[in-house]
Amino acid sequence: MKRHFREVSIAVALGLLLLFLAVAAPTFYQPQPLLSLLAREAPALVVACGIALVIIGREIDISVGSQFSVCSVCAGLLASMHWPPALVLTASIAVGALMGTVNGALVAGLRLPSIVVTLATMVTWREGLRWLRQGVWVDLPDGVQWFGLSQAAGQWTLILLALLVLVMMALAMKHLSAGRFVYAVGSDAEAARLAGVRPQLITFLTFVWMGALVGLAAMMNVTQSPQVDPNSGTGLELKVIAAAVVGGVAISGGRGNLWGVFVGLLLLACVSPALTHLHIEAYWEKAIQGAIILLAVVADGLRSRKEKR
Amino acid sequence: MPLPANNRQSGGWKAILFRHETVLLLVLALEWFYFNAVGPRFGSLDNMYDILRHSVEIGLLALVMTPIILTGGIDLSVGSLLGLCAILFGKLCRDAGLSPAMAGVCTLGIGALAGGLNATLITSLRLPPLIVTLGTYSLFRGLAEAITRGADTFTNFPASFLFWGQERWLGVPAQAPVFVAVAAGVWLLVHRTTFGRSFRAIGFSPEGARYAGLPVERRLALVYVLAGIVAALAAILYTARLGQARADAGTGYELYAITAVVLGGTSIFGGVGSVPGTLLGVAAVAVLHNGLVHARQPREVAGMLTGALLLLALAGSVVPKMLTARRVRRQTSPSNLQPTETA
Numbered sequence: 238m239k240r241h242f243r244e245v246s247i248a249v250a251l252g253l254l255l256l257f258l259a260v261a262a263p264t265f266y267q268p269q270p271l272l273s274l275l276a277r278e279a280p281a282l283v284v285a286c287g288i289a290l291v292i293i294g295r296e297i298d299i300s301v302g303s304q305f306s307v308c309s310v311c312a313g314l315l316a317s318m319h320w321p322p323a324l325v326l327t328a329s330i331a332v333g334a335l336m337g338t339v340n341g342a343l344v345a346g347l348r349l350p351s352i353v354v355t356l357a358t359m360v361t362w363r364e365g366l367r368w369l370r371q372g373v374w375v376d377l378p379d380g381v382q383w384f385g386l387s388q389a390a391g392q393w394t395l396i397l398l399a400l401l402v403l404v405m406m407a408l409a410m411k412h413l414s415a416g417r418f419v420y421a422v423g424s425d426a427e428a429a430r431l432a433g434v435r436p437q438l439i440t441f442l443t444f445v446w447m448g449a450l451v452g453l454a455a456m457m458n459v460t461q462s463p464q465v466d467p468n469s470g471t472g473l474e475l476k477v478i479a480a481a482v483v484g485g486v487a488i489s490g491g492r493g494n495l496w497g498v499f500v501g502l503l504l505l506a507c508v509s510p511a512l513t514h515l516h517i518e519a520y521w522e523k524a525i526q527g528a529i530i531l532l533a534v535v536a537d538g539l540r541s542r543k544e545k546r
Numbered sequence: 547m548p549l550p551a552n553n554r555q556s557g558g559w560k561a562i563l564f565r566h567e568t569v570l571l572l573v574l575a576l577e578w579f580y581f582n583a584v585g586p587r588f589g590s591l592d593n594m595y596d597i598l599r600h601s602v603e604i605g606l607l608a609l610v611m612t613p614i615i616l617t618g619g620i621d622l623s624v625g626s627l628l629g630l631c632a633i634l635f636g637k638l639c640r641d642a643g644l645s646p647a648m649a650g651v652c653t654l655g656i657g658a659l660a661g662g663l664n665a666t667l668i669t670s671l672r673l674p675p676l677i678v679t680l681g682t683y684s685l686f687r688g689l690a691e692a693i694t695r696g697a698d699t700f701t702n703f704p705a706s707f708l709f710w711g712q713e714r715w716l717g718v719p720a721q722a723p724v725f726v727a728v729a730a731g732v733w734l735l736v737h738r739t740t741f742g743r744s745f746r747a748i749g750f751s752p753e754g755a756r757y758a759g760l761p762v763e764r765r766l767a768l769v770y771v772l773a774g775i776v777a778a779l780a781a782i783l784y785t786a787r788l789g790q791a792r793a794d795a796g797t798g799y800e801l802y803a804i805t806a807v808v809l810g811g812t813s814i815f816g817g818v819g820s821v822p823g824t825l826l827g828v829a830a831v832a833v834l835h836n837g838l839v840h841a842r843q844p845r846e847v848a849g850m851l852t853g854a855l856l857l858l859a860l861a862g863s864v865v866p867k868m869l870t871a872r873r874v875r876r877q878t879s880p881s882n883l884q885p886t887e888t889a
Contacts, residue, residue, distance in 0.1 A: 297676070347868070349860050350814050352620065352676055353804065357856040360801055364849035475684050488677040520696050524688025530681035531667065538671030 243485035244497040251504045254511065262514030270510075276392035276461065278506045279399035280305075280454035282499065285477040286406050287450035289498045292481050293410075294443045295423040295490025296344060296351040301451050301477065303362035304336045305470030308455030310366060313375035313465030322384060329459075330452035336362065337448020338441075345441035359474070366467060375465040382463055395457050402450070407495040419443060424491025472523075479526055480505055483533045505529065566811025566863070570826040577833045585840025593836070595719050599711075599787060601832035602721045603628065603780040603796070605825070607803035608810075609732045610776040612824045613769045615807050616736065618749040618816025619668070619675035621770065624777045624803060626686035627660050628796030631781035633690050636700025636791035646707035654778045660686065661774020665767035675770075683800070690793040700791040711786025721783050728776060733821040741765065749816025798849075805856040806831050813863065831855075 258265045265271070284301055291298050312329040316322070336358070343354045383391025410416035418439050421429040426436040459465055484501025486493030508529075509522050581588045607624045614621050631653050638649035660682070667678045710720050736742040744765050747755040756762050785791045810827030812819025834855070835848045 299680075343857065343861070347861055347864050349864060353808065353814050353860060354857065356801055356804065357853040357860075359853075360798070361850050361853035361857075364846040364853065368844055368846035368850060475680070478680065479684075482677065488674055518692070518695060520692045520694075521688065523684055524692050527681050527683070527685030527688050530684060531678070534673050534677050534681065535667065535671060538667075538673045542671065 244494070244500060247484060247497060247500045247504060251500055251507070254504065254507055258507070258511055258514065262511070265510060265514050272389065272392050272396075274506065274510060276395045278502065279395040280458040281473065281476060281480070281506070282399040282502055283402050283450050283454040283457065284473060285480045285498050285502050286403055286495055287447040288474075288477045289481045289484070289486050289493060289495055290406070290410070290419060291351075291443050291447050292478070292486050292488060293423045293490060293493055294419045294440055295426070296440060296443070297478070297488075298340060298351065298355045298444065298447055299474045299478070300336070300340060300355040300359035300362060301447065302470040302473035302475075303359045303366070304333055304448060304451045305455050305458070305473050306467055307336065307362050307366050308333045308452045309459055309465050309469050310370060310375060310467050312456050312459045313377060316377055316381045316459070317375060319378060322381065326453070326456045329456045330449050333448040333450070333452025333455065334445050335448065337445040337451070340448070341441040341444030344444060345437040348437075370467055372467055374467065377459070377463055377465065382460060384460055391460065395460070398457065402453070403495060403499055410495060420491055422490075475526065475530075476505065477502075479530045479533075482530055482537075487537060488534065567820070567823050567826060569862075570809065570811070570823070570830055574826065574830050574833060577830065577837060581833070581837030581840055585837065585842075588837060588840045593840075595714075597832050597836045598722055598725075599719045600836065601828055602719075602725045603784045603787075604799055604802045604806065604831070605725055605828040606728055606776050606780040606783070607773075607799055608806040608824050608828050609729055609821065610769075610773040611803045611807045612732065612810075612812055612819060612821055613736055613742075613745050614675075614773060615804075615812050615814060616742075616745040616749050616816060616819050617766060617769060618752070619766065619769070620679065620804070620814075621664065621675065621773050622679040622800050623660075623664060623682040623686055624773055625796040625799035625801075626683045626690070627657065627774060627777040628781045628784060628799060629793055630660070630686040630690040631657050631778040632785050632791040632795040633694050633698075633700065633793055635782055635785055637693065639703065640700055646704060650782050653782060654775055657774040657776070657778025657781070658771055659774070661771040661777070662767075664774070665770035668770060669763040669766050687793075687797075690795075694793045696793065698793075700785075701789060703785070703789060708786055708789055711783055711788070721787070724779070724783065728779070729821070729825060736821050741768070745769065746817050749813075749818075801856075802831055802852065805852055805859075808856060808863075809859045811863070814860070 284305065288298060288301060308329045311332045312325050315325045315328055320328070340351070340355055340358055343349050343358075344351045379385075384394060386394065410419070418429070418434050421432065421434055422436045422439045429436050429439075455470075458469060480502035481493070481498050482488060482501075483504060484493065484497035484499070486498060505526065508525055509519065512519060512521060512525075578589075587593055607628070611621060611624065634656055635649050635653040638644045638652055639646060642649075644652065664675075664679055664682055667673050668675050709715075710724075713720050715723065736745065744755065744760045747758065747760060748762055748765060752762055781791075781795065784795055806827035807819070807824050808814055808827070809830055810820070810823030810825070812823060831852060834851060838848045838851070839845075
C-alpha cells in the first residue's frame with residue numbers, strides 16, 4: 238500500500254471524479270460517446286507510455302507533438318498513394334524512429350541536455366512541416382478510416398491495441414533486464430555504468446523507442462478521421478508529460494510505473510468532457526492541465542521533504 | 547581526472563578567436579553581407595530600427611533568462627507570462643478604466659507575482675525548474691485563453707501609450723531606451739556585483755554554494771521574480787508595438803530567448819556565460835528573421851533555422867570539450883606514461 242501510495246491516490250481521485258460525474262452529469266456515461274472518448278485517447282496512451290520511459294531514464298522529450306504531426310502527415314500521404322495499410326504503419330513507425338534517432342544521437346552521443354535538444358527539434362520539425370505542406374489537410378481514400386471496419390469495431394481495435402502496448406511495456410519494465418536498465422540509468426547513471434550497463438546506449442534507445450511509439454500512435458490517430466490534420470500533435474507533449482507526472486513518474490528519474498501513467502491519463506482525459514457536462518467553458522482546459530501538473534509536482538516535493546526528515 | 551582548467555590563459559590569439567563572442571560577431575557579419583546582397587532595402591537605417599523594434603521583447607526575455615541559465619535553471623513560462631500580462635494589461639485599461647501608466651504598474655506587479663509563484667515552487671520545495679515552469683507555461687497561457695475565451699482582443703489604446711511601441715524618441719525607436727536601461731541593469735547585476743558571482747557559483751554547484759554560506763534560495767528567487775517583472779515589461783511594449791493584446795501573444799518566445807542565450811555562449815548547464823554574449827545572440831536571431839523576410843523566404847524557414855542554429859551552437863560548445871577530454875585521457879592513460887600531474 239505504501240509503495241503504491243501515489244497510484245492508489247490517483248485511482249481514488251479518478252473514482253471520485255467518475256462518481257461525481259455519475260451524479261452531476263449522467264449523460265457522460267452514454268456508451269457511444271464514452272467509446273469515442275477512449276478511442277480518441279488511445280494514441281495519447283501509447284505516447285504517454287513512451288514519455289514515461291524517457292522520464293524514468295531521467296531525460297525529457299518535448300518534441301513528441303511535432304513528431305506526431307510529421308508522422309501523421311507522412312502516413313496520410315502514403316495512404317493517399319494507396320500503399321497497403323501494413324506498409325503505411327511500418328513507414329510511420331520508421332519515420333518516428335528516425336526522428337527519435339536524431340534526438341537520441343544529440344542527447345546520448347553529444348551529452349547535450351534533452352530539454353534544449355528536443356525544444357530545438359520540436360520547432361525544427363513543426364516549422365519544416367508547415368513550410369513544406371503550408372498547413373494543407375491530407376484527404377484519405379476510402380478504407381483507411383477504422384481500417385475499413387465499422388466504426389465501433391475500429392474503435393475497439395484501437396483501444397485494445399493501446400492497452401496491448403501498455404501491458405507489454407509495463408511487464409517489460411518490471412521483468413525484462415532492458416526495463417530494469419532504464420530504472421538503473423534514471424536513478425544513478427554512474428552507478429549503472431559501474432554495474433556494467435551502458436547508460437548512453439540505454440538513453441539513445443529510449444529516444445528511438447519513443448519515436449517509434451509516436452509513429453504507431455500517429456497511425457492510430459490517422460485511422461480515426463477521413464482527413465489528416467497537420468496540427469493534430471499540437472500540445473500533445475504537455476498532455477502526456479502531465480499524465481506521466483500525475484501518474485507518479487518522478488521527473489528526477491528512476492521512479493514510477495506505467496499503470497500510474499495509465500490512470501493519470503484517464504484522469505486528465507476525463508477533465509475536458511467533465512467541463513463540458515458541467516457547463517464550464519472549454520477554454521479553461523489548458524489552465525486546469527497546468528494546475529494539475531503543478532499540484533502533482535508539489536505533492537511529490539512535499540512527500541520527499543517529509544521522507545528526508 | 548580534472549581537465550587542465552582555464553584555457554583562456556593558455557593560447558593568446560587562439561583563445562580570443564575561439565571565444566563565443568568572436569564567432570558570433572563573425573556569424574553576424576556573414577548574415578549582414580548576405581542579406582545586404584540579397585535584399586536591397588535590408589541595410590537601410592529604417593530597417594535597422596525595424597529590427598530593433600521587433601527584437602526588443604525577445605531581447606528583454608533573453609536578458610533575464612541569462613542569470614537564470616547561469617544558475618543552472620531554466621524558465622519555459624516567460625512566453626506564456628508575456629501573453630497573460632498583455633491581456634491583463636488590456637483588461638485593466640479597458641474594463642477597469644485605468645490609465646495606461648497605472649495599468650502598466652499593476653501589470654508589472656502581476657508579473658512579479660507570477661515570477662514569485664515559480665520562485666516559491668522552485669526554492670521552497672526544491673522542485674526542478676524545468677517541470678515547474680513547464681506547468682506554469684501551461685497555466686499562464688491557459689489563464690490567458692480562459693480570460694479572453696480564446697477570442698477577445700484588446701485594442702483602442704490611447705496614442706500617448708502607442709508612442710512607446712510605434713514612435714521615435716530622440717531619433718531612435720521609443721522602446722530602445724527602455725531596452726538599453728534593462729540591458730545595463732542586467733549587465734551590472736551579472737558582471738559587476740557579488741550577485742553575479744553567486745549566480746555562477748550556484749550554477750557550478752548548488753551544494754557547494756550553500757556550504758560556502760550563500761543564500762541560494764534567496765538568490766534563485768531573485769532571478770525568477772526578475773524574469774516575471776521583465777516579462778510583464780515586455781508584454782507592455784509588445785502591446786504598444788502592435789496596438790492590440792491577444793491571448794496568443796508571445797507564443798514560442800521562450801524558445802527564441804533560450805536560443806539567443808545559448809548562442810551567446812552561456813552554458814546550458816550553468817556557471818558560465820555573459821550578458822554581452824546574450825545581446826549578440828539576440829542580434830544574430832533578429833537579423834536572421836528580418837533578413838529572411840527581405841530575401842523573400844517564408845516565415846517558417848526562419849523558425850526552422852533558429853532551431854537548427856540552437857542545435858549547432860550547442861554542439862559547437864560541447865564537441866571541442868569532448869575532444870580535449872579525449873586527448874587528456876589518451877595522454878594520461880597507463881600505456882603512455884607521462885608524469886603530467888601529481889596528486
